[in-house]
Amino acid sequence: MSKTLFDKVWDTHVVRKIEGGPDVLFIDRHLIHEVTSPVAFLGLKSRGIKVLYPERTFATADHNTPTINQHLPVADPLSANQLKALESNSNEYGISHWGLGHQKNGIVHVVGPEYGITQPGATIVCGDSHTSTHGAFGAIAFGIGTSEVEMVLSTQCIMQPKPKKMRINVNGKLGAGVTPKDVALFIISQLTTSGATGYFVEYAGDVFENMTMEGRMTVCNLSIEMGARGGMIAPDETTINYVKGREFSPKGEAWDKALAYYKTLKTDADAVFDKELTFDGSSIEPMITYGTNPGMGIGISHEIPNADQVEGGAATYAKSLSYMGFSEGDSMIGKQVDFVFVGSCTNGRIEDFRAFTSLVKGRHKADNVTAWLVPGSHIVEAQIKEEGLLDILTEAGFTLRQPGCSACLAMNDDKVPAGKYAVSTSNRNFEGRQGPGSRTMLASPLVAAAAAVTGVVTDPRTLIENVESVNEVLV
Amino acid sequence: MAYDKFNILKSTAVPLPIENVDTDQLIPARFLKATERVGFGDNLFRDWRYNPDNTPKKDFVLNNPIYSGKILVGGKNFGSGSSREHAAWAVYDYGFRCVVSSFFADIFKNNCLNIGVLPVQVSPEFSEKIFAAIQADPNTELEINLPEQTITLLATGEKETFEISAYKKDNMLNGFDDIDYLQSIKPEIQEFALHLPL
Numbered sequence: 001m002s003k004t005l006f007d008k009v010w011d012t013h014v015v016r017k018i019e020g021g022p023d024v025l026f027i028d029r030h031l032i033h034e035v036t037s038p039v040a041f042l043g044l045k046s047r048g049i050k051v052l053y054p055e056r057t058f059a060t061a062d063h064n065t066p067t068i069n070q071h072l073p074v075a076d077p078l079s080a081n082q083l084k085a086l087e088s089n090s091n092e093y094g095i096s097h098w099g100l101g102h103q104k105n106g107i108v109h110v111v112g113p114e115y116g117i118t119q120p121g122a123t124i125v126c127g128d129s130h131t132s133t134h135g136a137f138g139a140i141a142f143g144i145g146t147s148e149v150e151m152v153l154s155t156q157c158i159m160q161p162k163p164k165k166m167r168i169n170v171n172g173k174l175g176a177g178v179t180p181k182d183v184a185l186f187i188i189s190q191l192t193t194s195g196a197t198g199y200f201v202e203y204a205g206d207v208f209e210n211m212t213m214e215g216r217m218t219v220c221n222l223s224i225e226m227g228a229r230g231g232m233i234a235p236d237e238t239t240i241n242y243v244k245g246r247e248f249s250p251k252g253e254a255w256d257k258a259l260a261y262y263k264t265l266k267t268d269a270d271a272v273f274d275k276e277l278t279f280d281g282s283s284i285e286p287m288i289t290y291g292t293n294p295g296m297g298i299g300i301s302h303e304i305p306n307a308d309q310v311e312g313g314a315a316t317y318a319k320s321l322s323y324m325g326f327s328e329g330d331s332m333i334g335k336q337v338d339f340v341f342v343g344s345c346t347n348g349r350i351e352d353f354r355a356f357t358s359l360v361k362g363r364h365k366a367d368n369v370t371a372w373l374v375p376g377s378h379i380v381e382a383q384i385k386e387e388g389l390l391d392i393l394t395e396a397g398f399t400l401r402q403p404g405c406s407a408c409l410a411m412n413d414d415k416v417p418a419g420k421y422a423v424s425t426s427n428r429n430f431e432g433r434q435g436p437g438s439r440t441m442l443a444s445p446l447v448a449a450a451a452a453v454t455g456v457v458t459d460p461r462t463l464i465e466n467v468e469s470v471n472e473v474l475v
Numbered sequence: 476m477a478y479d480k481f482n483i484l485k486s487t488a489v490p491l492p493i494e495n496v497d498t499d500q501l502i503p504a505r506f507l508k509a510t511e512r513v514g515f516g517d518n519l520f521r522d523w524r525y526n527p528d529n530t531p532k533k534d535f536v537l538n539n540p541i542y543s544g545k546i547l548v549g550g551k552n553f554g555s556g557s558s559r560e561h562a563a564w565a566v567y568d569y570g571f572r573c574v575v576s577s578f579f580a581d582i583f584k585n586n587c588l589n590i591g592v593l594p595v596q597v598s599p600e601f602s603e604k605i606f607a608a609i610q611a612d613p614n615t616e617l618e619i620n621l622p623e624q625t626i627t628l629l630a631t632g633e634k635e636t637f638e639i640s641a642y643k644k645d646n647m648l649n650g651f652d653d654i655d656y657l658q659s660i661k662p663e664i665q666e667f668a669l670h671l672p673l
Contacts, residue, residue, distance in 0.1 A: 019641070020641030020642055021641060021643065022642060026668065028673050036558070036559065039511065039560075042511065047654070049658070081510060119673060127560075144558060144585075145558055145585060147654070150654060151653055151654055151657055155654075155658065155661060156664060158653075159642075159653045159657070160585075163581075193495055194580070227580060229582075258672070293497065293555070312495065313492075313551075315493075316494040319493065410504060428557075430499040430500065431499070432503055432522045433504070436503070436527065437522075
């Protein structure tokens with residue numbers, strides 16, 4: 001019987017099917033961090049259970065960590081306590097732990113791929129919704145709750161009903177200044193934040209085939225923002241070239257065996273999806289959000305829609321615009337910007353910093369803007385320095401912080417103050433997400449750069465002298 | 476984590492007719508720093524419920540004494556966003572045993588089922604009826620009957636059935652969880668692990 005990519009990976013991992021219930025799904029790789037794991041370990045302790053396969057779990061500290069002076073003790077006692085719990089639990093159960101100060105430390109969804117923990121055809125979970133990132137490699141990867149973290153630690157399995165399948169095709173040539181982030185925000189704006197709930201998405205079409213692994217990670221990362229359990233892209237030469245030779249990637253005979261498996265990972269020509277959508281890539285422009293969920297996004301040159309043009313209750317829509325201080329029919333161009341954040345598991349990779357730097361080069365940070373540039377890992381931090389990007393950024397008035405989740409969810413000190421506006425390359429513009437009362441506009445690193453140097457929301461295409469060359473940097 | 480068994484729940488309900496309520500609203504990130512599962516109810520809907528000086532916001536429904544009960548009725552796409560189970564813990568810890576909505580986000584729904592909060596998905600029409608009935612009379616009672624899989628507006632007898640997998644229903648009725656089940660099949664899991672491609 002014909003199968004989709006998703007079917008192939010899922011079915012390979014089903015230990016047992018329960019009648020009238022979920023599948024018991026085996027998990028190849030489990031990523032944990034300090035926020036959603038402590039209570040799971042407490043559960044293990046109270047039940048007196050061990051971790052079944054500690055070598056399949058990897059711990060890194062990221063949500064809480066400071067982004068300056070990481071060599072000093074963490075000032076916030078509650079954060080320090082969680083970081084300590086991750087370390088002591090990892091040590092007690094024999095799990096590798098990349099804590100603050102460790103060379104491999106960084107955002108869980110950035111370091112997983114960098115070290116080859118993420119592999120095609122694997123099942124990967126983490127107590128974090130943006131685990132969908134790893135689907136870029138043709139893995140089934142999704143976020144789980146803390147009870148499920150406990151399940152995976154104790155039995156390496158979770159119990160899940162098999163989701164429905166959706167394919168989203170995007171074909172055509174992307175326009176100047178249009179990045180993978182814009183493709184993702186465009187798709188979410190078309191589907192709304194609940195449009196893919198109950199589905200697992202496969203992204204297909206030449207737009208994704210031509211994307212780098214980092215671009216694919218950005219797209220898959222945002223799958224959760226349209227409600228999907230996860231998103232995935234069939235592995236190809238780009239994928240295999242990325243995975244090969246990384247520290248935890250298979251070597252020797254194991255690599256040959258893995259490669260044979262990777263090559264089976266594609267949707268059969270006549271496989272059927274529960275839902276299929278197709279978009280024209282050439283119609284996408286740089287995107288920005290105006291509301292309080294990631295589905296409330298528009299092309300940057302467009303006006304904020306009227307309530308009757310959007311799906312969802314008018315009262316909820318009015319509440320959202322009121323929170324943002326915006327009105328129906330407003331143009332986003334020229335809106336006030338107080339903060340710019342580049343980072344997170346969505347856009348904290350080297351290509352994002354290359355894109356940002358390409359636009360700020362030879363310009364200067366606007367005086368009214370506070371910019372937080374936060375690499376996703378020490379590897380990204382090192383690349384920024386090695387490639388000379390830091391010199392350009394410094395010249396333009398920017399500084400670089402140390403790796404972590406930072407202002408994406410503001411569990412550390414990087415908080416946008418109440419009432420202030422931030423252009424953020426992260427993944428969520430929910431009320432208070434970047435600090436109580438903060439107002440977030442989600443966008444690509446290029447749109448963030450344009451805002452950082454002009455001090456207001458600006459179409460990056462107006463600042464790019466040779467837009468074609470920028471696309472070469474991006475893709 | 477074992478939880479109370481769920482069978483038939485008869486209660487008034489708290490209405491929150493807002494769409495796309497995300498888990499950052501249910502429990503903001505800054506309250507996720509605990510290492511134990513206690514006290515999250517105090518911070519349920521923290522920023523909608525309290526002013527920055529910690530005085531209650533009068534216009535938020537949890538601060539309105541005319542509404543109470545063990546059932547929270549939310550708008551469409553309830554629980555979207557972050558996978559934080561803390562959101563479901565906060566709902567449970569505050570005293571809700573059931574959340575009703577015309578549409579739930581996936582991870583939130585799973586998290587609820589795993590910790591003993593019953594998510595009841597109703598049709599958009601029935602959701603409207605519930606909101607209207609509570610608005611007309613805050614003492615409106617709902618009956619959630621898990622064995623029968625029905626939700627009833629007791630004043631009028633209007634009723635809908637809801638879906639839940641037979642497995643999860645059995646768990647909720649008996650206060651079991653998935654870890655108990657997975658532990659029982661551990662030898663089968665270990666045998667399976669020997670034959671994986673990766």
